[in-house]
Amino acid sequence: MSAPALVLFDLDGVLAHYDHAPRLRVLAERTGTSERAVSAALFESGLEQEADLGLHDAQDHAEELAKRLGAPVAIADLVAARAAAMTANAGVLAMAKQVARKARVAILTNNNLLLRDNLAAICPPLFPLFEQRVFCSAQFRLGKPDPKVFLLCLEALGTPPEACFFIDDKPENPEGARAAGLSAHHYLNDTLLRAELFQRGLLEEQPDAP
Template structure:
C-alpha cells in the first residue's frame, strides 16, 4: 500500500475541541441579547446551516445574524465568539506535524467562510502548518459526507483519491470519503488513530 501523499483532517472533533456554549455567551455579552436569543438567531433560524452551505460570505453571515437578532453585531464579535468556542488538540496537532514530514496536510470542514477566512485568528496553533490548505463546505456549496466534496477538494490540492487519507470523527463522513475513493479513518481516540497510521505505513519517527 503506497504511503498517502495527502492527509486530510476534519477540524472540530479532530484537530480541535469545539463547544457551542462559550460562543453563545460571548455573542450574548457583546450584543446585549440573551443566550437563548443568540441561539435562536444563529442555529434555530437555519442561519448557521445556510452559511455552512455557502449561502453567505463572512460579512453577509454577520449581517444576517444581526438582522435576526435585532441588535448590532460586528465581524470581530463573531470571530471572538468562535475563538472562545474552540481550542486545538495538542496531541492530534503533534501527529499532524509529524505526518507533515511525509505528506501534505490539509483541513476539510463542514463550515462557513467566516471560519475559513479567520481561522488563523480563531485557532492560531493550527498555523502555519495548515496555511493555504483550509477548505470548507461553504466554498464548494457541498457538505460531507457527499463524495463530491472530497473530489472537489482533492482537485484543488492536486491529489488523486487513491493517494489521500481522510480523518473525521463522524463515521458517515469517513464512509463518504471512502465512496469517493479515499482511504479513511473514523477518529475516536488517539490510540486507534496511532494504530491506523501504522497500518497506512507512516513512519513512527
C-alpha cells in the first residue's frame, strides 16, 4: 500500500470537538435574545443549511440571521459563538502534524463561508498547519457525501482521487469519497485511526494494539 500524497480531514467530529449548546448560549447573550429564538432563526428556519450550501457569504449570513432573529447580529458574534462551540481534538491534530511530514494535509467540511474564512480565529490550534487548505461545502455548493464535492475539492488541490486518503466521522461520507475514487476511513477513535495511518505509511511509530 503506497502512502497517499494528500490526506483530507473532516473538521467537526474529527479534527475538532463540537458542542452545540455553547454556540446557542453565546449568540443569545450577544444578541440579547434567547437560546430558543436563536435556534429557531439559525437552524429551524433553514439558514444554517442555506449557508452551508453557499447561498450566503459571511456578511449576508449575519444580516439574514439578524432579520430572522429580529435583533442585530455581527460577523464577530457568529465567530465568537462558533469558537465557543469548538475545541481542537488534540489526538487527531497531533497525528495530522506527523502526517504532514510525509503528505499534504487539508480540510473538507460541510460548512459555510463564514467558518472557512474565520477558522483561524475560531479554532487557532489548527493553524498554521491547514493554512490556505480549508475547503467547505459552501464554496462548491455541494455537500458530502456527494462524490462530486470530493472531485471539486481535489481539483482545487491539484491531486487525483487515487492519491488522496479521506477521514470522516459520518459513515456515509467515506462511502461518498470511495465512490469518487478516494481511499477513506470512517473515524471512530484515535486508536483505529492511528493504526490506519501507520498502515498507509503516514506515521513512523508502530501504534499500540487496541
